[in-house]
Amino acid sequence: MRSRSLLAFLVVVALGSATSVGAEKHLAELDQSKAFLTAHCVSCHGNEKSKGDHNFETFSDKEWNDRELLNDLLTVLREKEMPPKKAEKKPSAKEVAAFEKLLAKQYLAIKSTLPGVLTRLNRAEYENTINDAFFTKLEVKNHLPVDNTRDGFDNEGDKLVMSPYAMDSYFRVASGIAEKVVGGMPGPSTTVHSYYNGKVRRLGSKGFARYEHTNDGVTVEGFRYHDLSTIGFKYAVIWPGYYDVKINGHFTFYDASIDHKERDLNFKVALGKENERLSITTNVDPKISREALSAQEFLLSDKVRVYLEPGQNLVLNSHSYFYPLPKDLSKLTRIPPFPRDDKLAKLPKTNLHLISAEVTGPFYDSWPPKNDFYKTYYEDLKGDDPHEKCQQFIKKLAVKLFRRPVSDSELKRFFDVAKKRYETDENVLDAVQAALTMMLCSPKFLYKVEGDSLNLDDYAIASRLSYFLWNSLPDDRLIKLASEGKLKDSSVRSAEALRML
Known part of the structure; x- marks a missing residue:
């Protein structure tokens, strides 16, 4: 004592x-x-x-x-x-x-x-994270509350608050993302875009008056009324898949000998099918790049099938000059450039008068589709038991979204939600969708969790590197290095920073 x-x-x-x-x-x-x-x-x-x-x-x-x-x-x-x-x-x-x-x-x-600050993902980081995790190009940040800023920066932890209103927005966005990313096969539906050509002219320099008109999600532009016109479909693709496009309208003809700088004369004539030449392309985002991802030609009287991912748009081109059509319309081919020939100027020219466009889809050869998301998280699941496959699927998603290993006790909550959903329709993908919605609302996803210690672990270092340099989540290489405990080595961090840059 x-x-x-x-x-x-x-x-x-x-x-x-x-x-x-x-x-x-x-x-x-x-x-x-x-x-x-x-x-x-x-x-x-x-x-x-x-x-x-x-x-x-x-x-x-x-x-x-x-x-x-x-x-x-x-x-x-x-x-x-x-x-x-x-x-x-x-x-x-x-x-x-x-x-x-x-x-x-x-x-x-x-x-x-000082107490540590738990930093939430800002809107840009949130959008980048879900797109990099799910191989999508979803635009979601404008559906989230605007982040507070300090000195022009929107990634200050103490400014990124979470209110009941914000949490409601995050839940609605999470539900929409989960629905777009994973679930049972959706049924096809038809969207009709109608267009009235009111000959709206936007004046420019002499000889380059520009016609432009927007109606019901369709925009038509051309340098002159009889020139090549480009038609953009503001079609909100929710599900990736094949879509059928049917164009309704007619062509007009004009005489090249008339001076069109003074007046526009268009004569409706009965043209053969070979002159009803159209091409359709898909663009990810015209604001970022106008490079066509794929293109194919078809006739006005035909229905064309294209593959679209969420975030992609349809762009229709009608060409003034006659050009031979390829025999196989089912293959996606790039359009060859028109020959530079003075004789072309003397040929009859045509212009499309669009009445409406019908977009029907999505269609699938099999389900789930063989896209990057399902190849990464679904294809190599083991076993035949649906509950086991569902749990493997959820665990893969949780590790990716939370940027670190996930404990069994944490996973159990998501397993229980998925199991309850599975009991309603016995669909593994719908069950995963319910769990994914819950994961996207979890603090482990919404916040950059760095642990209780002042000394960062390797996973926290991986997240700091990726969100600082990429504004997004760590890639598989960073997570692998973190799992091996190598990111505490300054030489490894330097090498990774150079790779990421």
């Missing part, structure tokens, strides 16, 4: 001594800092004059523990803004370096005692 009392006494003395020494050192550093400020700063920041509302004659323990003030002092010293060049008594470089060292040490000491 006496030995225990003695041990307790020694611990108290040791702690008291340590506290005493720490306090003395703290006061010494405060006095040194105050001496520097008194010698070089109080002439402009003192009792008589306090520029920037800073009075360093009263600099005390309160100011010494003001993290924002210390940060301001460090900034002006490192930027060499203070002391000013015109100061009568300037400190030596050695004195400035010593003062900076004191400030930096105190700043870091204060920072280490």
